[in-house]
Amino acid sequence: MARIDLDLAHAYKAKPQSEEDYALLPLKLSFEDGGAYALLGPSGCGKTTMLNIISGLLTPSQGAVFFDGVDKTAATPQERNIAQVFQFPVIYDTMTVGENLAFPLRNRKVPPARIKERVGQIAEMLEMSHQLDQRAAGLSADAKQKISLGRGLVRDDVSAVLFDEPLTVIDPHLKWQLRRKLKQIHHELKLTLIYVTHDQVEALTFAERILVMSRGRVVQEGTPEELFERPAHTFVGHFIGSPGMNLLPLSASGGRVVLGEQEVQAPPGLRIPEGELTLGIRPEYTHVADPGQPGVVLARVEKVQDIGTGQLLTARVGPHAVRARVGLEQALPAAGGAVGLALLGRHSCLYKNEELIA
Amino acid sequence: MQLRLESIGKKVGSEDWLYDMSLSPQPGAVTVLLGATRAGKTSLMRIMAGLDAPSTGKVLVDGLDVTGQSVRRRDVAMVYQQFINYPSLTVAQNIASPMKLRGEKNIDQRVRALADKLHIGMFLDRLPAELSGGQQQRVALARALAKNASLMLLDEPLVNLDYKLREELREELAQVFSTSDATVVYATTEPGEALLLGGYTAVLDRGELLQYGPTAQVFQQPRSLRVARAFSDPPMNFFQAFRVLGGVQLPRSALLPLALPDAASGSAENVTVGLRASALRLREREGDLSLHGKVLLAEISGSDTFVHLSSDIGDLVAQVPGVHHFTLGAAQTLYFAPSAAFVFDAAGDLLLAPAGARSS
Numbered sequence: 002m003a004r005i006d007l008d009l010a011h012a013y014k015a016k017p018q019s020e021e022d023y024a025l026l027p028l029k030l031s032f033e034d035g036g037a038y039a040l041l042g043p044s045g046c047g048k049t050t051m052l053n054i055i056s057g058l059l060t061p062s063q064g065a066v067f068f069d070g071v072d073k074t075a076a077t078p079q080e081r082n083i084a085q086v087f088q089f090p091v092i093y094d095t096m097t098v099g100e101n102l103a104f105p106l107r108n109r110k111v112p113p114a115r116i117k118e119r120v121g122q123i124a125e126m127l128e129m130s131h132q133l134d135q136r137a138a139g140l141s142a143d144a145k146q147k148i149s150l151g152r153g154l155v156r157d158d159v160s161a162v163l164f165d166e167p168l169t170v171i172d173p174h175l176k177w178q179l180r181r182k183l184k185q186i187h188h189e190l191k192l193t194l195i196y197v198t199h200d201q202v203e204a205l206t207f208a209e210r211i212l213v214m215s216r217g218r219v220v221q222e223g224t225p226e227e228l229f230e231r232p233a234h235t236f237v238g239h240f241i242g243s244p245g246m247n248l249l250p251l252s253a254s255g256g257r258v259v260l261g262e263q264e265v266q267a268p269p270g271l272r273i274p275e276g277e278l279t280l281g282i283r284p285e286y287t288h289v290a291d292p293g294q295p296g297v298v299l300a301r302v303e304k305v306q307d308i309g310t311g312q313l314l315t316a317r318v319g320p321h322a323v324r325a326r327v328g329l330e331q332a333l334p335a336a337g338g339a340v341g342l343a344l345l346g347r348h349s350c351l352y353k354n355e356e357l358i359a
Numbered sequence: 360m361q362l363r364l365e366s367i368g369k370k371v372g373s374e375d376w377l378y379d380m381s382l383s384p385q386p387g388a389v390t391v392l393l394g395a396t397r398a399g400k401t402s403l404m405r406i407m408a409g410l411d412a413p414s415t416g417k418v419l420v421d422g423l424d425v426t427g428q429s430v431r432r433r434d435v436a437m438v439y440q441q442f443i444n445y446p447s448l449t450v451a452q453n454i455a456s457p458m459k460l461r462g463e464k465n466i467d468q469r470v471r472a473l474a475d476k477l478h479i480g481m482f483l484d485r486l487p488a489e490l491s492g493g494q495q496q497r498v499a500l501a502r503a504l505a506k507n508a509s510l511m512l513l514d515e516p517l518v519n520l521d522y523k524l525r526e527e528l529r530e531e532l533a534q535v536f537s538t539s540d541a542t543v544v545y546a547t548t549e550p551g552e553a554l555l556l557g558g559y560t561a562v563l564d565r566g567e568l569l570q571y572g573p574t575a576q577v578f579q580q581p582r583s584l585r586v587a588r589a590f591s592d593p594p595m596n597f598f599q600a601f602r603v604l605g606g607v608q609l610p611r612s613a614l615l616p617l618a619l620p621d622a623a624s625g626s627a628e629n630v631t632v633g634l635r636a637s638a639l640r641l642r643e644r645e646g647d648l649s650l651h652g653k654v655l656l657a658e659i660s661g662s663d664t665f666v667h668l669s670s671d672i673g674d675l676v677a678q679v680p681g682v683h684h685f686t687l688g689a690a691q692t693l694y695f696a697p698s699a700a701f702v703f704d705a706a707g708d709l710l711l712a713p714a715g716a717r718s719s
Contacts, residue, residue, distance in 0.1 A: 206658035
C-alpha cells in the first residue's frame with residue numbers, strides 16, 4: 002500500500018498551446034494510503050487519463066508521479082505494483098474460479114499455504130466459496146466480473162487497486178451487493194482504492210473522497226456530503242444529484258434581491274453579496290411555500306412526475322426551469338398552475354463566475 | 360397502431376428464451392419493458408420488429424397477422440444500445456435518409472426541425488465520428504423519428520451514455536414521445552427509468568411476462584414478489600412471516616395489524632412481508648413498528664443515505680433522506696408504518712399492498 006502524489010499535466014498533442022490541448026491541466030494531488038477515492042466526471046473529463054497515469058500505462062507529458070515519496074514516473078505497472086479491474090471481465094475461461102483468483106499470487110511466487118488462505122478469504126467475501134472448483138467459462142457475465150474484482154483484491158501487498166467503471170456490465174440489483182462487498186473489503190483490508198466512474202451514485206456510495214473532474218481539471222475534491230451540501234462550483238452542483246442543483250440568476254444591489262425576474266425578500270440572517278450571481282438550490286431542499294414569504298418566488302407548474310417514493314415537480318421561474326422533490330402527500334397544482342417555491346434559505350448556495358462565494 | 364402479441368414463445372436451440380407471452384402495448388403511448396439482463400427484452404423487441412420470428416404464437420398489427428413478415432415490410436423504427444449511424448453520411452444526410460427513401464418533400468426543413476428538437480442542429484454538416492457518444496445517439500434517435508413509423512422500439516438507448524447525459528436525453532425523449540402518435544416500446548433494466556418515463560410498464564423476468572399495466576399501478580400493486588423485486592431499486596426488503604389472527608407476525612418481532620383478504624381454503628400460514636427501502640425511517644412516528652439490528656454499511660448517495668442493517672429478521676437496506684453518519688457495527692433501530700408493508704402469500708402472490716398516499 003502506498004500514498005500516491007501527482008504533480009503533473011498531460012497533453013496527447015506535442016507542444017500544447019491552449020488549455021484545450023491538455024487532457025489534464027497542471028495539477029497537484031495526493032491519494033492517502035488506505036483511502037477509497039473516486040474520480041467522477043463525464044466522458045472526456047480526463048479521469049481515465051489520470052487513472053492510466055497512476056497505473057503507469059501512460060507517461061505524463063510533464064511532471065511526475067510519486068509512490069510513497071519515490072519518483073515512479075518511468076516505472077511500469079508491474080514495477081509500481083498496481084492491481085487493476087476493468088469494465089469487462091479479464092479472466093481465464095479455461096481455469097477454475099479458484100485458479101483465477103490464485104493467479105496473481107502464483108505469479109508472484111506466494112507460498113501455497115498463503116495462497117489458499119487468501120483465495121479462501123476473498124471467495125468468501127464475494128460469496129463464491131461454493132464455486133471455487135467450477136470452470137470460469139460457464140459463468141454469467143456478473144459472476145465473471147466478480148472474479149475480476151476478486152483478482153484485483155486478492156493481493157494485500159499492492160500499492161493500490163484501480164477500478165475503471167467495474168460495475169458497467171452488472172445488473173442494478175447485483176450492483177447493490179457488489180458495492181456492499183467492495184466497501185466491506187476496503188474496511189477490512191485498508192487497501193488504497195481508486196475508482197473511475199461517470200455514475201455519481203457509484204462514486205458517492207463507494208468513496209470516502211471524490212474528485213469531480215471537468216475538462217481536464219479537478220473542480221472539487223470532497224466527501225459525498227460536502228459535494229452535495231456545498232458544491233464549490235456550479236458544475237459540481239449540476240453533476241452531483243439527480244436531478245442536479247437548480248441554478249438561476251440572482252442579482253443583488255442596495256438590499257434589493259432579484260431572482261429570475263422577481264424581486265424577493267431575503268430571509269433574515271442570510272448574507273447575500275452584491276452583484277450578478279447564480280443561485281444554486283438542490284431539488285431536495287426546494288420546498289413549496291406561501292408566495293410573499295421571504296425567499297419564496299412564484300413559479301408556474303410545468304409537470305409533476307410520480308417517481309414512486311415521491312413526486313418530482315418541474316416548474317418555471319420566468320424562463321428558468323426549477324425542480325423540486327416533494328413528498329407524495331403534498332398537494333400540487335396541475336400543469337399551468339402557480340406555486341410558491343422557497344429558493345433562498347439556509348440550503349441555498351451563491352456562485353460568482355461559477356465559483357461558490359456564499 | 361395496435362400491436363398484439365399472442366402467446367409468443369421463442370426457443371433458441373433447446374433453450375427457452377421467451378415463454379408464452381401475450382402483450383398488447385397501449386397504442387400511442389410508451390410501454391416500458393423492465394427487466395434484468397436476459398429477462399427477454401431484446402428477444403421480444405426483435406420479434407415485435409420482425410427481425411426474428413417467434414417459435415410459437417402470433418404477431419398482429421391492427422388485427423392483421425404479420426408473424427414472420429420481414430422488418431422491411433413493417434412500419435417500425437428501432438434504436439439500439441450501440442450508436443448506429445451511416446459513418447460516411449453527414450448528420451443531415453443520416454437524418455434525411457428515411458425520408459429520401461420514401462421520396463418525401465420538404466426534407467431539409469424537416470431535418471432541421473428534428474435536429475433542433477434533439478439539440479444537434481449545429482452539427483448538421485459533421486460526420487458521426489466527429490461527435491460525442493451522446494450526440495451520435497441523438498442522431499440515431501432523430502433518424503428513427505424521421506421514419507415517422509407507427510411503432511418505435513428503443514432497446515436500452517441510453518445505457519452507453521454518461522449518467523448526466525442519460526438524465527437529459529431521457530427527459531427530451533419523454534417530451535418527444537408525448538407529442539407523437541407512435542406506439543413506443545422502451546427496454547430498460549432500471550426501475551427508476553421506468554418511473555420517470557411513466558406510461559405503461561411490462562415487467563419481464565427470465566423469459567416470462569409477469570405483469571403489464573400503467574407504470575404507477577404496477578409499482579404500487581406488484582402482482583407478485585418477483586414483480587416487486589424487479590420493480591424496486593434498492594431492492595425491496597423481504598421477511599418471512601406468519602399469518603395470525605389480526606394480522607401478520609414477524610418472527611421474534613412485531614405484529615403487523617393488517618386486514619388480509621381471507622385465506623384461500625385455509626391454505627398455508629406462511630407469508631412474506633415486503634418493505635421498500637424508502638418505507639424505513641430513523642425517527643419513530645405514531646403507530647410505527649421497529650426493527651433492531653447492527654449497521655453493516657452506510658452509503659451516502661448525496662441526497663440520501665442507504666443504511667444496510669443486519670436485523671433480527673434478516674439483512675435489509677433502508678433509504679433515508681439526507682446525509683447521516685453511522686458507525687459500522689453499531690446498534691440501530693429503524694421504524695416503519697405497518698400500513699407501508701406489502702404482504703405476499705406462500706406462492707409469492709400479492710395479498711395486500713399499501714394504500715397509495717394519493718388516489719392515483
